[in-house]
Amino acid sequence: MAQRILVHLTDSIGMAPRKIILWGMVEGDNNLEKYNALHQSATGILLELFQSTPAVMDGIVLVPLSSFDYNIYTPHHIQSFSILPAVANAGMDFGVAVFTILENWGGLSTCVYHVGVHGQVLAEH
Amino acid sequence: MLVHSFKPLDDDHAVHLAKLEEVLLSMQPPLSPTSFTIQAAAYSPTVLENFASRAKGATILSHLTSPCSTLVLFGVFKPKHSEWFAIKDGVQDEFCWLFPGHSGQLAIALADVINISHVTVTHRPCEPPS
Numbered sequence: 001m002a003q004r005i006l007v008h009l010t011d012s013i014g015m016a017p018r019k020i021i022l023w024g025m026v027e028g029d030n031n032l033e034k035y036n037a038l039h040q041s042a043t044g045i046l047l048e049l050f051q052s053t054p055a056v057m058d059g060i061v062l063v064p065l066s067s068f069d070y071n072i073y074t075p076h077h078i079q080s081f082s083i084l085p086a087v088a089n090a091g092m093d094f095g096v097a098v099f100t101i102l103e104n105w106g107g108l109s110t111c112v113y114h115v116g117v118h119g120q121v122l123a124e125h
Numbered sequence: 126m127l128v129h130s131f132k133p134l135d136d137d138h139a140v141h142l143a144k145l146e147e148v149l150l151s152m153q154p155p156l157s158p159t160s161f162t163i164q165a166a167a168y169s170p171t172v173l174e175n176f177a178s179r180a181k182g183a184t185i186l187s188h189l190t191s192p193c194s195t196l197v198l199f200g201v202f203k204p205k206h207s208e209w210f211a212i213k214d215g216v217q218d219e220f221c222w223l224f225p226g227h228s229g230q231l232a233i234a235l236a237d238v239i240n241i242s243h244v245t246v247t248h249r250p251c252e253p254p255s
Contacts, residue, residue, distance in 0.1 A: 015248075077248060078246075079245065080245050088242070093240055094239065095239075096235065097235060099233075109225050111221045112211050112248060113248055116175040117175065117235055118172075119241040
């Protein structure tokens with residue numbers, strides 16, 4: 001019985017998402033202009049994300065907003081991740097957010113209970 | 126024996142080792158190359174509104190989202206594992222977005238056009254069967 005419980009919990013933890021990339025869909029000329037400037041000036045992690053992952057999907061332009069790991073070793077089930085400062089400073093706005101889960105913690109399936117996207121509506125909207 | 130090859134430490138060495146240990150303990154664990162920021166919500170409370178809330182008008186873009194597990198489509202688990210549960214307000218033990226394999230994608234049309242500041246992700250281990 002104890003072994004069954006242990007296996008069950010292990011399976012459950014293994015189904016947690018691990019490496020995640022957050023994308024924002026680039027829409028409108030103003031955002032596309034900021035995207036191009038951001039792409040050209042990207043450094044560090046942002047540059048790696050631009051280079052290693054296709055930013056266009058089915059004709060849609062996506063900009064990487066953040067890359068992070070969900071940590072199963074903390075007691076906090078709800079974890080918060082900021083977007084990259086360079087992207088935040090670019091001042092782009094987004095109507096679509098895309099979570100790409102690259103890998104989980106070893107499970108055969110992946111389970112996500114909830115995601116939230118937080119921010120502020122622009123004044124001109 | 127390898128143990129006997131070590132020389133006893135003098136006071137200076139002991140002090141240096143103690144300082145080194147203190148520095149190592151104060152360091153954060155190394156992050157993976159794709160890691161950027163990890164903050165537990167407990168000390169980073171969500172102040173800004175969640176625009177990925179289904180109740181506020183956010184929707185799932187199915188054509189850009191991984192389908193949920195086909196194994197559960199023919200069983201009673203189907204309504205429990207839709208991608209829509211990922212944007213439902215509140216977290217319940219038995220309801221999650223479940224997809225096969227270790228990688229997948231979730232595309233959300235937000236309730237409004239916003240400057241995104243941060244996101245939250247929630248997973249909770251299932252309770253063991255009674």
